[in-house]
Amino acid sequence: MQQYDLIVIGSGPGGQRAAIQGAKAGKRVAVVEKQAAIGGVSVNTGTIPSKTMREAVLHLSGFRQRKRDDGGFEFPSAARNRK
Numbered sequence: 001m002q003q004y005d006l007i008v009i010g011s012g013p014g015g016q017r018a019a020i021q022g023a024k025a026g027k028r029v030a031v032v033e034k035q036a037a038i039g040g041v042s043v044n045t046g047t048i049p050s051k052t053m054r055e056a057v058l059h060l061s062g063f064r065q066r067k068r069d070d071g072g073f074e075f076p077s078a079a080r081n082r083k
């Protein structure tokens with residue numbers, strides 16, 4: 001029989017991080033998932049898009065702020081020329 005230091009129930013973002021932290025601490029970790037696919041609701045039922053949009057907005061608003069602050073920053077030519 002396998003021996004584990006830590007059993008994580010659920011493979012969503014919470015479970016993934018718990019398992020990674022346990023492994024980083026040198027523990028032998030098992031993840032138990034009742035669904036056929038791992039990843040939790042964010043991966044398997046499509047709750048990721050709002051996170052992606054949030055990241056994009058933060059990135060773009062930060063870009064505008066950086067442009068104002070240093071006055072001289074421009075899009076790299078590769079991005080400027082993209083159609």
Ligand SMILES: Cc1cc2nc3c(=O)[nH]c(=O)nc-3n(C[C@H](O)[C@H](O)[C@H](O)COP(=O)(O)OP(=O)(O)OC[C@H]3O[C@@H](n4cnc5c(N)ncnc54)[C@H](O)[C@@H]3O)c2cc1C
Nearest residue numbers: 010011012013014015032033034035040041042047050051
């Ligand atoms: C309908 C809905 C819409 C959402 N929309 C958004 C959104 O637009 N943007 C956003 O940022 N967040 C959204 N969320 C929130 C986001 O999905 C959660 O914050 C995130 O998935 C939570 O991760 P978690 O690991 O805690 O749980 P979950 O992702 O729910 O993972 C739990 C896992 O544990 C498993 N499990 C449960 N019980 C057992 C058991 N007894 N044995 C074995 N496995 C078990 C489940 O099958 C599941 O895979 C939404 C959530 C829901 C429900």
